[in-house]
Amino acid sequence: MIIVDAVAPRTRIQIEKRELILEAALDVFSRFGFRGATIDRIAETAGMSKPNLLYYFRRKDDIYSALMHRLLDTWLQPLRELDDIGDPMTELRGYIRRKLEMSRDYPRESRLFANEILEGAPRIMPLIAGELKTLVDEKVLVIRGWMKAGKIARTDPHHLIFSIWATTQHYADFDVQVRAVLGPDKGAAGRYEDAARFLEQLFMDGLRPKD
Amino acid sequence: MIIVDAVAPRTRIQIEKRELILEAALDVFSRFGFRGATIDRIAETAGMSKPNLLYYFRRKDDIYSALMHRLLDTWLQPLRELDDIGDPMTELRGYIRRKLEMSRDYPRESRLFANEILEGAPRIMPLIAGELKTLVDEKVLVIRGWMKAGKIARTDPHHLIFSIWATTQHYADFDVQVRAVLGPDKGAAGRYEDAARFLEQLFMDGLRPKD
DNA sequence: GGCAATTTTGACCGAACGGACAAAGGTTAG
DNA sequence: CTAACCTTTGTCCGTTCGGTCAAAATTGCC
Known part of the structure; x- marks a missing residue:
């Protein structure tokens, strides 16, 4: 970069x-x-x-x-760490966990990024269509390999990644709404624990190989 | 209202x-x-x-x-239609489909809403904590009932709703990024068909009753 | 047609904002 | 110590923006 x-x-x-x-x-x-x-x-x-x-x-x-340049670099780190070598289910579970932790620990970064995209990414379009797309393409190949090897269920890798992004970032970007809907009883810690449990179950069920 | x-x-x-x-x-x-x-x-x-x-x-x-008042009304319509009477799996599949169709057909509304929440919902906080929360609470009870009856898998109803919101709205709010990552080959129609297929599979797998 | 109510417009105002500039105040190396 | 460079500040400027106002144009009703 x-x-x-x-x-x-x-x-x-x-x-x-x-x-x-x-x-x-x-x-x-x-x-x-x-x-x-x-x-x-x-x-x-x-x-x-x-x-x-x-x-x-x-x-x-x-x-x-x-700010945006620096942000995007740390922002993509979890995906970069998605490793071809490890066990597929473990790797994906780890990716989801790391991504959710980023929402918890860096909500400002998440919101700034969301805002930029929402406005049509006028200032970082080259980075999105370049660096980000390249990285996604690369990881899509990895995931597709896992599917062909029967290690995880066959599904659309792109939309799998989108769903992981959407669900995890939701807790940072829509934090106000999440808090309002859940009510004041749940603290931030409990919220993120529940979310982690739910998302792990959702994606593991969706990715477990069927036969 | x-x-x-x-x-x-x-x-x-x-x-x-x-x-x-x-x-x-x-x-x-x-x-x-x-x-x-x-x-x-x-x-x-x-x-x-x-x-x-x-x-x-x-x-x-x-x-x-x-604008916001009118918007929120149509925005919550799909969730209102989630019906206690129908077959749980069919109802939830229908909800996901309707929500995705709203992202496809009303992206401006989705982005406007997202922008407001992102900024902390300074202008519609009462509606979020009132009308929206009430509706969600009501539907959470319905979903929980389905779980107790063994019609769908046991999981956290709140986070289930959040995940449906996040994944479907992602295609409107992050449209620019989705298009950039998928490349120019896919038209809007294909994108939404793929997304619908993927999300249906993901959530149906996650909700199918286990025994 | 004429009159009252509604609609439209051009001109204007004060506040907020991004940015320029020159002068004053500090810092550092020889 | 001092000269060269770096940092900080008060002041100012042109533009943009939200909003006002009074007058002109239009519409609707008897």
Whole structure:
């Protein structure tokens, strides 16, 4: 992956401050979307003045791009770890678990990504059609191999991946709705445990080889 | 449900123009989100001037509210139709099919709703915690009844509903990503057929009673 | 046809926003 | 210590946006 930074960080302060800004930007962008987020608000969250922030990132878009590039990298990590060598059912169960843990531990990242896609991915379309598609294509071949070998049930690998994405990310992206529907009794921990149990059962039942 | 209209429509023109505006607003809001949408753009899409539009809806929020209220009503229709009387497996299969058809036929509504929830549902929280939760609670009881009767496998009804929502709405909300990953070969029709087949198999396998 | 009510429009306003800039204040290496 | 470079800030500008207003145009009713 190629990262183009408007200002290549050179000094200690630049490295620290850029990190501080990206952390603040993640907070603000994921809450308000690209248009709803203001430079002033990001600067305030990062504890600096607007002109100061603009010294590190010349444009609002630059902050957003830097954030999206970094985000997508960690975002695809669970899928990258889906390994051809291991036991298929174990591998897929592990993938679902890791993906759900990402929703639990990085909800801001999930919402930011969802927001971008929802708007038509105007800023990261190349990454989606490039890096992401390549990775999915690769893993689809792995899954298809497992199916041919009779290790898991035959089904559509693409839609299997979509379903795993959809169900796991739902708990981050629609968190407000999930909490409202479940009521106040369930804490976050219990919610995610129940979800993990349910999803594991759902997908394992769907993937167990039939004969 | 209570609908509060800032201006109660009285004349023929008011009824027609308000309809025209809401249609345009759905288009614009679902593409740009609440903050990204401008009154000017909605007015332009509706083929009228901004002050003219503001004659029918005094505030931007009023358009948005009117839209959300109407939307939620049709949005919950498939779940309302989940019937206690029918055969459980058939009922649930029908629900999944209807929900997927809604994603196919009303993607703008799906995206608008997703956007609102993603932002924390600031404008429709009462509806989510009220009307929606009530409906879900009711249907959860129905599903739980089916489980106790041994008609479907025992699992968590709440998370079952969440999974159906997540997987079906994914095809509307993440449409851009789905298209990019599947490549240009698949048309919309084929995509939705494949998805329907996959989801039906996944959930039917997961719900078939075990003994 | 004429009058009242409704609808449409152009012009305008204040606030918020993205961004520019120059000057002031710090930091660091020789 | 000092000169060169890096960092921070106050101020300002043009644009966009939500919303107002009064006047003009149109419609509906007797």
